[in-house]
Structure formats: structure tokens, C-alpha cells
Amino acid sequence: MLTRRQFIGTSASAALAERLFSAPKDSKTPNPELEKLADAALRRAKKQQATYCDIRIVRLRDQRVNLRMTTERGTGRLLSVPGVAEDSSFGFGVRVIVNGAWGFAASPVVTAEEIARITNEAVIIAKANASIQPRPVKLAPVKAYRDRWVTPHEKDPLTVSMAEKIDLLTRVTTEVKKNAKVFSGSASLNLRSEDKYFASSEGSSIQQYLLQIYGNVDATAVDREKNISRSRSYVPTQAAAGWEYVPEMNLEENAQRIREEVLEHLAAPPVKPGKKDLLLMPNHLMLTIHESVAHPTELDRALGYEANYAGTSYITPDKIGRRIASEHCTFIGDRTSPRALGTVGYDDDGVKATSFTIIDKGIFKSFQTTRDQAHLIGEKESHGCSQADSWATVPFQRMPNVWMKAGPPDTTLEKMISEIDDGVLIDGRGSYSIDQQRYNFQFGGDAFWEIKGGKKRSMISRVSYQARTPDFWQACDATAGPSYWRQYGTTGDAKGEPTQINSISHGCSPTRFRSIDVILTD
Amino acid sequence: MITREEAQKICQQALALTTFPECHLTLTASEQAYTRFANNGITTASFNLRHNLSIVVTRHGRTGSVSINDLDPASLKGAVKQAEELAAIAPPNSERLPAVGPQEFPATFDLDERTAAARAPEMIPHVKTIIDAALQEKMVAAGLIERSHRVTAIANKAGLFGFHRSSDSQLTTTIRQRDGSSSGWAGQPSMKLAALDSALLARTAIEKCKRWKNPQKLTPGNYTVVLEATATGDLVRLIASGFSARNTEEGRTFLSKRGGGTLVGEQMFPEFITLRMDPFDPRQPSSPWTPDYLPSRPITWIEKGKVANLAYDRYWASKTGQPPTPAAFSFGRGGGGGSLIMEGGDASLQQLIGSVERGLLVTHLWYIRPVNPQTLQQTGLTRDGLFLIENGEITTPVTNMRFLESPVRLLKNTLRLGQATRVRGLEGGIMIAPALVAKDFPLPSISDAV
Numbered sequence: 001m002l003t004r005r006q007f008i009g010t011s012a013s014a015a016l017a018e019r020l021f022s023a024p025k026d027s028k029t030p031n032p033e034l035e036k037l038a039d040a041a042l043r044r045a046k047k048q049q050a051t052y053c054d055i056r057i058v059r060l061r062d063q064r065v066n067l068r069m070t071t072e073r074g075t076g077r078l079l080s081v082p083g084v085a086e087d088s089s090f091g092f093g094v095r096v097i098v099n100g101a102w103g104f105a106a107s108p109v110v111t112a113e114e115i116a117r118i119t120n121e122a123v124i125i126a127k128a129n130a131s132i133q134p135r136p137v138k139l140a141p142v143k144a145y146r147d148r149w150v151t152p153h154e155k156d157p158l159t160v161s162m163a164e165k166i167d168l169l170t171r172v173t174t175e176v177k178k179n180a181k182v183f184s185g186s187a188s189l190n191l192r193s194e195d196k197y198f199a200s201s202e203g204s205s206i207q208q209y210l211l212q213i214y215g216n217v218d219a220t221a222v223d224r225e226k227n228i229s230r231s232r233s234y235v236p237t238q239a240a241a242g243w244e245y246v247p248e249m250n251l252e253e254n255a256q257r258i259r260e261e262v263l264e265h266l267a268a269p270p271v272k273p274g275k276k277d278l279l280l281m282p283n284h285l286m287l288t289i290h291e292s293v294a295h296p297t298e299l300d301r302a303l304g305y306e307a308n309y310a311g312t313s314y315i316t317p318d319k320i321g322r323r324i325a326s327e328h329c330t331f332i333g334d335r336t337s338p339r340a341l342g343t344v345g346y347d348d349d350g351v352k353a354t355s356f357t358i359i360d361k362g363i364f365k366s367f368q369t370t371r372d373q374a375h376l377i378g379e380k381e382s383h384g385c386s387q388a389d390s391w392a393t394v395p396f397q398r399m400p401n402v403w404m405k406a407g408p409p410d411t412t413l414e415k416m417i418s419e420i421d422d423g424v425l426i427d428g429r430g431s432y433s434i435d436q437q438r439y440n441f442q443f444g445g446d447a448f449w450e451i452k453g454g455k456k457r458s459m460i461s462r463v464s465y466q467a468r469t470p471d472f473w474q475a476c477d478a479t480a481g482p483s484y485w486r487q488y489g490t491t492g493d494a495k496g497e498p499t500q501i502n503s504i505s506h507g508c509s510p511t512r513f514r515s516i517d518v519i520l521t522d
Numbered sequence: 523m524i525t526r527e528e529a530q531k532i533c534q535q536a537l538a539l540t541t542f543p544e545c546h547l548t549l550t551a552s553e554q555a556y557t558r559f560a561n562n563g564i565t566t567a568s569f570n571l572r573h574n575l576s577i578v579v580t581r582h583g584r585t586g587s588v589s590i591n592d593l594d595p596a597s598l599k600g601a602v603k604q605a606e607e608l609a610a611i612a613p614p615n616s617e618r619l620p621a622v623g624p625q626e627f628p629a630t631f632d633l634d635e636r637t638a639a640a641r642a643p644e645m646i647p648h649v650k651t652i653i654d655a656a657l658q659e660k661m662v663a664a665g666l667i668e669r670s671h672r673v674t675a676i677a678n679k680a681g682l683f684g685f686h687r688s689s690d691s692q693l694t695t696t697i698r699q700r701d702g703s704s705s706g707w708a709g710q711p712s713m714k715l716a717a718l719d720s721a722l723l724a725r726t727a728i729e730k731c732k733r734w735k736n737p738q739k740l741t742p743g744n745y746t747v748v749l750e751a752t753a754t755g756d757l758v759r760l761i762a763s764g765f766s767a768r769n770t771e772e773g774r775t776f777l778s779k780r781g782g783g784t785l786v787g788e789q790m791f792p793e794f795i796t797l798r799m800d801p802f803d804p805r806q807p808s809s810p811w812t813p814d815y816l817p818s819r820p821i822t823w824i825e826k827g828k829v830a831n832l833a834y835d836r837y838w839a840s841k842t843g844q845p846p847t848p849a850a851f852s853f854g855r856g857g858g859g860g861s862l863i864m865e866g867g868d869a870s871l872q873q874l875i876g877s878v879e880r881g882l883l884v885t886h887l888w889y890i891r892p893v894n895p896q897t898l899q900q901t902g903l904t905r906d907g908l909f910l911i912e913n914g915e916i917t918t919p920v921t922n923m924r925f926l927e928s929p930v931r932l933l934k935n936t937l938r939l940g941q942a943t944r945v946r947g948l949e950g951g952i953m954i955a956p957a958l959v960a961k962d963f964p965l966p967s968i969s970d971a972v
Contacts (some may be wrong), residue, residue, distance in 0.1 A: 014590065014597035025911070030856070054721040067613070079616040079919045085587035089574070108591045125567045128642040132650055134563040170613065183772070224773040227780040229896055305560045307664035307705075308696040309948055311888075323580070392570040433891040433905045433924075440924055440969035442901050444893060449834045464893065466924065466967050497558055497666040499950075519966065521926070522894035 013110060015061045017090045021112075021195035021200065021209070024467060028148050030197060030207035038199035040112040041094045044119040045201060050126070052097040052139065053119070054200040056348065058391035062087040063158055066188035067169045069177045078177065084162060091391040094119045098126035100136025102372075106392040139451040140374040140382045142351050144203030149345025152209040152338070153242025157191040160243045170250065173257035176219045182259055183222045183229070190214040204350040212341055212503060213245055214238040214491060219256045219262040230461065231447050233263035233428060234392050235283065238489030238505070239339040255452060261459070265447060273520045277423035277451070278465060278513045279416060282486040284426045284445050285404075286506035290490055292469045293331050294402035294506065296438035297358050298385075298495075299367035305397075309497045311436025314469065315364060317377050325362040325473030328511075333358045333368055335384055340401040341489040342504035348395035351384035358402065359457040360471075370397045389500040396496055403487060403507035407479040415514050416478050422516060423451035424463055431464065431521075443465045444521065466517045475516060480509035523638070524551050524573075526685040529675035532593060532840055536577060537679055542609065544580035544621050546682075546815075548757050549573070549675040553638075553883065556668035557645050562653050567642065571755050579605045580621075583614035584789035615952045617837045622815045624681040630818075632807035637715040638671035640691070645669070648720035652695050661731060663724075665695035684815070688807040691715040692946055696906060697727040698972075699735065704919075706730025707885055707906035709752065711946035718798035723822050730885060730907040736918040739968055741911065746881030746937075747963040748874050748911065755945035755955035756887040757900065758864055761797070761929040764898055765823055767832035767844070776898055776930050777829060785833065791827040791933045796865040798822040799849055805944045805954055808861035812848055818861075819848035823844040824933075866942030866956030873938050874959050876914040881959070883909040883916060887925070888948055898928040905948075922972075923965040 020034050035469025038055045045053030066083040077474035092115060093106035105118045169187045176185025194210040215236055222229040234257070236249040280288065296313040300306055303317075315324065334355035335344055344353050349371040357365045369379060370386040417425070426514025435441070448463040449456050467475075487507030494501055524532075533547050551573040558566040576589040579602070586608025592603045645667045656663035676684045680964040694709035708726035712718050749757070764775040770784050777785045801808035801818040810818055814836040822830045831847065839846040871964040875883060882904075890902035903924050941958030 013592035013594055014600055017592070074560035074801060077616075080613055081615055081617050082585075082613045083587070084585070084612040085589070086604060086608065087589040089572075089591045091572075091591065093570070101564065102566060104566065104568045108571060108573060121569055122586070125569060125642060128646055129557070129564040129567050131646065132559070132564045134561065161611075162608055166611060166613060207555060220774075222773045224778075225781055226897075227773065227778055229774045303561070304664065304698070305565055307560055307662075307698060308558075308666060308694060308707075312702065314970070369693050392572055394566050394568050396566065431891045431893045431901065433889045433901045433903070435922060435924075435969040435971035436888055436905055440903065440922075440967060442924060442926075442967075462894075468970065498554070498556060498668065517967070519926075522897040522899040522928070 009165055013090060016110060021059055023148065029146060030148055030205050033206060034197040035199065035205050037110065037112055037115060038150065038197070040115040041119045042201050044116045045096050045123065046460050048098065048120065048123040050096040050098045050123060052201055053094065054350065055092055055094045055115065056388070056391055057092040057197040059088065059090045059195040060390065061158060061193045063191040064188065065162065065165045065169055066186065068184060069173045069185040070184040071180065078079055082166070082192050082266055084166065088408060089390065092105065093391045094122045095394070096122045096126050097137050098123050099130035100145045101126045101130035101133045102137055103129060104394045109249040137372050138375050139371040140380065142202065142349065142371060142382065145346065145350065145352065146205045147345065148207045150209045151240045153211055155243040157213055157243040158193055172217055172251045172255045175252055176217060176259050179259050179263070181263055182219050184220045185218070187217045188215065188292065198346065198348065200350050206346050206350060208345050210240065210344060211242060212238065212240050215249050215251060217251055217258060219258045221262045221266040223266055229261045230262060230265040232258040232265050234258050235428065238341055238491060239489060241339050241341050253472060261447060263313040264459045265461060268459040270462040270520055271424065271448065271460045271518060273518055276332040276518045277420045277516045278516050279420065279423060279425045279510060280513065281425065281427045281510050283337065283428050283488050285508050285511055287429050287490060288443055289402060289404060289506045289508060291434045292438055292441055292472065293359070293434060294399045297367055298397055298399060299369050299373050299377065301398040302367060303373070306495065310495045314437045314439050319364050322364055323362050325359055326476045327361045328407060328476050329359055329362050329473055331402055332405065333383060333400045333402050335400045337401050337403065337487065337505065340487055340505035341491070342401040347384040347386045348388050349382060349386040351382045351386065354384050356383050368397060373397060384519050387502060389502060392450065393500050398495065398502045399504055401505045403478065404441055406482040406509045411478055411481050411482040413480055413484060413510050416480060416510065417451055417456055418454040421450045421508040425449040425451055425456055426463065439469055441469065462521045463522050464519050466519060472513060472516065475513045477512055477514055479511040523553060523671060524673050528684065529673065529685055533675060533677035534685070536575065536593065536602060537677060539599055540606060541544060542579040542581045542606055546578045546621065546678040547676065547832055548576040550673065552672045553747045554668065554670045555641055555645065556666060557642065557649055558666050559649050559653065559859050560664035561963060562657060562663055564649060569641065577601055577605045579609050580618065581609055583618050583706050584609045584612045585618065586612055619836050619840060621678050621680040625684070625815065625817055627684045627810040628802070629819050630801050630808055630810050631804050634689050634714045637669050637691050637713070638689040640669045640715045644715060645809050648693055648718055651720040652724045655728060659728050660700060660804045661728060662698045662700055663695055667693045676811065682815060684811050686810050691714055691718065692806055693718045693720060693723060695723055695727050695855040697731045699731060699945060702972060704731045704735040705906045706734060709946060711944055711952060713805070733909065734907045734919040737908065737921045739921045742923065742966050742968060744962045744964050745961065746878055746961045748878060748881060748883045748959050749954050749957060750871065750885055751940070751943050752886040752945040752947055754864070754885045754958050755951055756878050756890060756947040757929045757932055757955045759862055759951040759953050760890070760898060760900060760956055762862065765833045766835040768838040770832055774896055776896060777832065786832060789828050791824055793827045794867065794939060795824055795827050795933050795936060796822065797824040798863050799861045800863055801861050803861060803863060804954060806861060814846055815848055816848060817876055821847060821849050855931065864942060864953065864955045865940035869938060869940045871940055872955050874938065874957055875911055875916060877938060878911045878959060879913060881911045883911055886947060890949060893926065898930050899926065900928060901926045922969040924969055926964045926966050932960050935962050937961060
């Protein structure tokens with residue numbers, strides 16, 4: 001139980017976090033003070049007969065700036081509602097294996113005494129768990145590392161003045177609201193950092209500093225006579241990067257574009273449903289990849305470990321070596337791609353980041369794995385897919401960045417459109433839903449254009465498509481060349497019980513699918 | 523866990539640190555213990571403690587917000603200073619209202635001390651009961667048992683102070699055939715961990731799993747459905763966002779009238795549909811204050827089929843001359859659920875099934891996502907037990923299907939209600955809901971998922 005003394009703390013813990021995680025930028029070794037704190041867990045665990053122990057000491061920081069502008073009905077006055085917030089969270093979690101079972105406990109009070117106490121809690125939990133344990137936990141081997149890894153960046157976005165961020169969003173939102181027919185405009189920036197220290201009883205000591213930047217612009221239009229409202233969004237690539245990335249987002253230029261497109265969307269006629277060819281842009285297809293390729297190739301799902309919530313998978317271990325998609329489909333699991341949200345130096349098992357082929361020209365090759373599951377399908381090492389979303393949560397198998405290889409250089413967007421007689425081009429994210437084995441899905445989008453007779457025509461509305469995953473990926477007959485390849489992030493990937501959130505990126509080129517069921521929605 | 527006096531002291535300490543005229547604090551502390559199981563063994567268990575202090579300061583209409591989990595005096599001082607610096611450069615908020623002064627918050631009955639303190643010795647026997655039952659049937663069990671204990675305190679410089687403790691627990695299980703050919707689910711949220719009935723849940727999930735073996739494909743289309751209470755809650759709770767007064771009056775909800783105005787007072791639903799909130803209902807935890815820090819009170823949204831109220835936050839109430847709505851959860855901010863109650867009837871589930879000539883029995887729903895935020899059309903899938911009803915009896919297990927429906931149309935098409943109970947869907951929606959029979963439920967495609 002947390003006592004009041006522990007709750008309030010006895011030292012300046014914010015200052016402690018600052019001291020623990022600060023280090024010269026080019027330093028390659030963790031702060032010795034972190035190593036000393038971690039030692040309190042490792043020593044206590046050993047004394048309690050734990051066969052394995054790791055500790056993560058983590059500081060999360062989250063800076064959010066947003067601005068919404070609406071026109072007040074009656075007065076025409078422009079109402080601005082800003083939000084300026086900074087959150088931080090600092091604490092540690094200890095994981096142990098005792099009697100062949102995992103135990104975990106966590107606390108926000110980062111002192112050697114509390115670390116030792118919480119290690120005892122984790123041991124008690126592991127011992128209790130061991131009473132219902134069909135087989136002992138077995139970890140794939142991993143090298144011991146002593147390292148420090150930092151998201152490549154030039155300027156730390158959290159050190160940039162808030163005034164500069166507010167100024168940018170004011171310009172962007174004002175741009176959206178320049179057309180009085182647009183009901184509301186909003187924009188936001190979200191800057192996150194994670195200081196993470198990992199130490200294990202197998203000799204690893206790893207300090208990491210991870211950065212992520214997200215931004216978006218939204219426009220909403222309302223037709224009161226028809227009683228409908230429509231929106232249009234611009235979501236630039238969410239990136240693991242420094243502030244130098246922000247100008248590349250082109251927020252202002254795209255604010256002008258969505259200002260006009262939201263009105264086009266409001267007036268757009270509904271789609272005529274039926275079988276159609278789809279041309280899916282990377283900022284849309286990324287989510288289809290996420291749901292129908294990345295999730296079903298998670299080993300824990302395939303083996304039933306997520307059966308009570310996220311579900312199992314239509315891709316089972318016996319599918320290794322079998323065709324599950326067309327020859328145009330090659331997917332890589334990866335934690336090393338520049339600027340991708342899932343890119344790290346090491347995962348939360350202390351495994352060095354790597355990349356691996358999931359699907360090669362339509363043939364299923366390998367699952368995403370962690371140290372405690374790789375052996376269950378006869379693999380010798382983990383693919384480094386262990387992750388926890390906080391110091392207070394348990395690491396488990398989370399997807400890495402999963403991306404689709406681009407097609408041949410001479411496959412252009414124009415060429416793919418010219419080969420479609422009756423189709424829809426879909427841009428951006430909309431509604432998305434998929435079953436618990438990842439067979440049946442329905443996806444919407446943010447904006448839709450009709451393709452008729454090989455030409456992109458005007459915008460249409462109320463589009464979703466439904467498909468069965470293996471049929472859908474078999475229906476893929478072209479993906480554009482490398483110059484079209486883009487990666488986009490998703491920041492709210494939920495899995496596990498209690499639910500944890502993950503951020504990863506999915507890259508691809510515009511890709512074509514033949515004869516898919518397109519439905520008319522409300 | 524932190525006491526009222528201790529929370530008050532921390533808040534006073536933080537409030538004294540700011541020179542700004544307005545400062546609002548929200549202090550939370552939580553303790554969570556859970557055990558997950560799968561493949562007939564425990565996979566993860568955790569005990570964790572968290573706390574957080576949110577500091578929101580305002581001067582000249584400009585607001586800065588900082589939240590921290592470092593509560594020592596030096597960290598508090600740093601955080602208040604940081605919030606003040608943010609406020610100094612933030613643009614003014616056109617919709618800001620003066621701070622709320624002291625309030626008398628009602629007592630709610632949201633805490634069970636035994637649940638709040640429960641640890642592995644009280645939780646693992648439930649897990650064992652379920653796994654043993656699955657093993658006996660040569661089946662495979664997965665699931666979660668968890669309990670939480672949460673303290674929230676609010677305070678501001680205008681003299682507001684509130685303190686609230688709550689606890690909750692739940693047990694859910696999915697039991698599958700070893701060859702993956704069938705699956706059954708059962709779940710129980712409970713204010714009291716001691717009231718969790720693991721034996722009953724195991725029996726229910728096993729029975730579903732046995733009955734759902736070798737499901738048959740039905741032609742997609744509109745069907746009469748019997749939604750079990752969890753499935754009703756999965757969908758009906760999503761109606762909440764439509765009651766935002768502001769969004770409705772701005773023409774953006776299902777309650778907006780074409781050309782302007784609202785549908786308040788209209789008989790939109792059958793007379794037996796009543797939807798309300800009650801923060802004092804002992805069956806589920808709630809909050810003694812609204813998101814605007816006013817005292818919570820019971821409120822009815824749909825009264826015997828008629829749209830009774832919209833949810834006015836303080837700002838929109840001040841613009842429209844209405845009183846702010848005392849709802850414990852904000853409808854306009856994507857909230858809802860929580861203390862939401864849909865009144866039920868007297869019929870048992872068996873009686874509901876018996877009343878259907880041809881239809882489908884739905885255990886629960888999964889991956890529900892909004893398709894149209896205005897009509898509230900949603901899509902999602904049936905899961906862990908779908909059965910054909912013919913002449914009042916379950917005859918055939920049916921392959922899962924995707925649905926495309928709004929809770930608004932569902933309630934309009936509802937024919938009869940079963941008994942109401944507290945439910946918690948897979949995606950976290952908690953409310954009190956009845957099983958129901960509804961006609962014309964659109965199921966446009968088949969899902970091969972088991």
C-alpha cells in the first residue's frame with residue numbers, strides 16, 4: 001500500500017528524473033545513477049530466488065497544443081478555444097520470473113527502498129501465478145548490451161518555445177477559417193518523449209530517449225437544410241523526429257486545401273454501391289495494413305494469448321510457407337526505419353532492434369515475436385517486438401513498424417488509374433472495424449474520388465468497403481513505385497488487458513485492389 | 523490510499539504556490555491489481571500504483587495546464603510555475619467562464635473496502651475455477667480478473683473542494699474448443715469482488731462454446747435479433763454523444779431538426795424506452811460531480827420514448843439561458859456511459875427468445891466503430907456465440923456477421939425488453955442495460971472468425 005510519505009515523496013522527484021536522464025548527447029553509456037537504482041531490483045530479485053529480473057525506469061512527457069475556431073451564430077464573432085498542456089509521468093516497473101512464472105509490480109516513487117519493496121511485490125505475484133502455470137516461462141537468448149540510444153534528431157521538440165507552436169497553429173487554423181462557409185477549423189500538435197532505462201539480470205543496461213511528433217488540421221462543414229455535416233482532415237506523417245521535421249508537415253499549405261475540400265465533401269453525391277476497383281493512397285492503406293496484416297501476424301494472437309479480448313488470428317503457425325496474398329505483396333516487420341514511430345534501439349526485453357520479412361511476394365514467412373514466445377514456434381531468437389506503454393504496465397508482444405514494399409519504378413499512380421474502369425480512390429483514415437480473427441473488415445476513408453473510364457473524377461461521399469482479408473490481399477494487382485512510397489503513423493493501437501496503447505508506422509505506395517464490395521453508408 | 527485530509531493538504535499546498543487568480547486542481551490516485559489467463563494458465567499479473575496532479579491556471583482569460591506525478595514540494599512548485607508560463611503565452615479562450623465556487627457534492631455509494639484492497643489470494647481462486655471447468659471439458663480458457671481502487675480530489679482557488687473514492691472489479695472469460703472451432707464468452711462487472719460468480723461465468727461460456735460448434739452461414743440481410751444485455755449495452759451507450767445540446771443546436775447530431783431546432787419533446791422511440799442517468803444507483807460507480815464541477819443529479823434523456831433533455835455544459839448553458847445539466851458524465855465531450863441506465867422489462871432472456879418466430883440471438887458485439895457521427899451509424903461484429911432462433915427456440919449455431927446500425931434505429935425498432943443488469947462490453951462500455959428484441963437489424967456480411 002502506498003503510504004502518504006511515499007505518495008508525496010521525500011525528494012524533488014522531478015529534479016531527480018531530470019538528473020537521471022540527462023546526459024551528453026554523444027554519450028554511449030547509461031547514467032551510473034540509473035544503474036545503481038536498478039541494482040536494488042536485481043539484487044533483491046536474486047535474493048528472492050528469481051531466475052530472471054528486469055527493471056524499466058521511465059519518464060514520459062507529453063506536450064499538447066491545440067486550437068479550435070468556430071464562428072458564433074448570430075454575431076459572426078470568431079470564437080477561439082486553445083488548449084496548452086504538458087503532462088509528465090515518472091516511475092518504474094519490475095518484472096521477475098520465479099518458479100517459472102512472471103510477476104510484475106510498479107510504483108511512481110523512484111527510490112532504492114521502494115524499488116526493493118516493489119521487487120518483493122513482483123516476486124509475491126510470480127509465486128502466486130506459478131500455482132496455475134501449465135509450463136515454465138522460457139526466454140530466447142539475448143546478448144547483454146550496455147548502450148545509450150537516442151531517436152535521431154537535430155532539435156528536441158520539447159525545448160522549442162510554446163509561443164512558436166501556438167503561432168503556427170493560429171496561422172493554420174485561421175487559414176481553414178478564411179472561408180466563412182467552413183463551420184469550424186482546428187489544428188493540433190502533440191510532442192512526446194520517453195526516457196527509458198532498462199536493466200536485466202542477464203547483464204543489459206540500456207538507456208534510450210525516444211521522440212515522436214504528431215500534427216493535424218481538421219475542417220468541418222454543416223448544411224443545416226439537408227441536416228448533414230462533413231469533415232476533411234490533413235494528418236501529416238507522424239514521425240519519430242526532432243522539431244526540424246515540423247516545416248516538412250506543410251500544415252498551412254494543406255490547411256488551404258482541406259478548407260476547399262470539406263465544402264466539396266459536403267456537396268459530394270453518394271457513391272453507387274457495388275463491386276469496384278479501389279485505389280488506396282498510403283495515408284489510407286496504412287490502416288488497412290495495420291489491421292489486416294500487422295495484427296494477424298502477432299504470434300501471441302495466433303497462439304491464443306489474446307483470445308479474451310483482441311482475439312486470435314486467421315494466420316496460424318501452419319500457414320508459414322503458404323500463400324496468403326498476391327505476388328505484389330511483400331511486408332517487412334521492422335524497428336529500424338528512419339522516423340518511424342515504432343523505431344527504437346532496443347525493445348522492452350532488451351533485444352536489439354531488427355527487421356524481418358513477414359510476407360514475401362504473398363507467401364507468409366514469419367510472426368512478430370518476443371523472448372518468451374519465440375520458442376513456442378521453434379524459433380531461436382526474438383524479433384524484438386516486446387513493448388509496454390508506460391512504466392506501470394507489463395511489456396508484451398506489440399507490433400513493430402510493418403510496411404509494404406513498393407512496386408516497380410515504372411508503376412505510376414496515373415498508370416494505375418488509367419487501368420480502372422469503375423473505381424474509387426480513397427484518401428485518409430475513416431471508420432475501421434475488423435473481426436477478432438482479422439477476416440472480415442470494413443473501412444471508410446476521409447475523402448473519396450470516383451474513377452470512371454480510367455480517369456479520376458469528382459469527389460463522392462458515404463463510401464466504405466467490406467472484404468475478407470485473404471481475398472482482399474489476393475485481389476491486389478499493382479502497387480506504385482518507390483517514388484510514391486510514404487509512411488504514416490498510428491498512435492492509438494490498443495491491445496491487451498488492461499488495454500495498452502502503441503504507436504507505430506506503416507509505409508506503402510498507392511495500391512490497387514480489383515473488384516471489392518463498396519457499400520453506401522449513412 | 524490517500525485520505526480526504528491528505529488530499530486537501532496537497533491541494534492547499536499547490537494552490538498557495540500560484541499568484542494567478544484562478545487555479546484548478548484534479549488529484550487522482552489509483553491502485554490496480556489484475557490477473558490475465560490464457561491457454562489454461564496465468565500469463566500476466568500486475569499490481570501497480572499511480573497518481574497524478576493536474577494543475578490548470580488562468581489569468582486574463584489565458585489558461586495553461588500541466589500534469590505531473592511528482593508530488594514533492596519542489597516538483598509542485600516547478601509544475602505550478604510551468605503552468606503559469608504556459609498560460610502567459612496561451613491565446614485567450616473565447617469560451618472561458620469564471621471558476622465554480624464551493625459546492626455541496628452528494629454522497630455516492632461507490633466504494634467497497636474489500637474490493638479496494640483485494641490481491642491475488644482473492645482473485646486467483648476465480649481463475650482456477652474457470653480453468654478447472656475448461657479443463658474438465660477439454661476446452662481452453664482465457665480471461666481477466668481485475669479490481670481497481672481510485673481516489674479523485676478537485677479543488678480551486680474559489681473555494682471548491684471535492685473528494686471521491688471508488689472501487690470496481692470485473693471477471694471475463696472466453697472459452698474455446700481446443701481445435702478453435704467454437705468460442706463462448708461470459709463476463710460480469712461488479713462493484714463487489716466478492717459477488718463475482720466465476721462458476722456461473724465458466725458454465726455460461728462453456729455452454730455457449732458447446733452450442734456454437736460448427737456454425738452455419740446465413741444469408742446476409744436484415745434480421746430480427748435478440749441482443750443479450752451486454753450486446754445492448756455495447757450499442758446503446760453510443761447514443762450518448764447525440765445528446766450534446768451544443769452539437770444538436772449547431773445541426774450536428776441525430777437530434778438536430780432539418781433547417782434548425784431540435785427534436786426535444788418528440789416521441790422518437792417506443793413508449794417502453796427510457797434512458798437515464800443516476801449517480802446514486804448502487805449498481806455502478808459514478809461521480810459526485812459533473813465535468814463542470816457541479817453536483818451530479820439524476821437526469822432522464824429519453825422518457826417513455828420521448829426525447830426529454832439535452833446536455834448543456836456551463837458554457838453552452840450560459841449562451842442559451844438554460845441551466846447546466848447535472849449529468850455525471852459529459853455527453854458533449856465524447857463521454858457518456860458511466861451511470862447510464864436503460865430501463866428494462868420483466869421478461870427473462872428465455873422469454874425473449876420464445877417470442878421470436880425467426881431471428882438471431884447475439885451474445886455480444888466487437889470492434890464497434892462510428893461510421894457517421896451525426897446519424898450515429900456504427901459498424902462492428904457479432905462474437906462468441908450467434909444462434910438462429912426458429913419458432914421461439916434456438917435451433918442452429920450461426921457464423922458471425924458484421925452489423926451496420928445506429929443505436930437510434932435500434933431503439934426505434936425495439937419490440938420488447940428483458941430484465942436490466944449491469945454490463946461491461948469488451949471495449950469498456952459500462953452501463954445498466956436489458957436484453958431486447960429488435961426488428962430489421964442490418965447484418966450485411968459474413969465473418970469467418972471464431
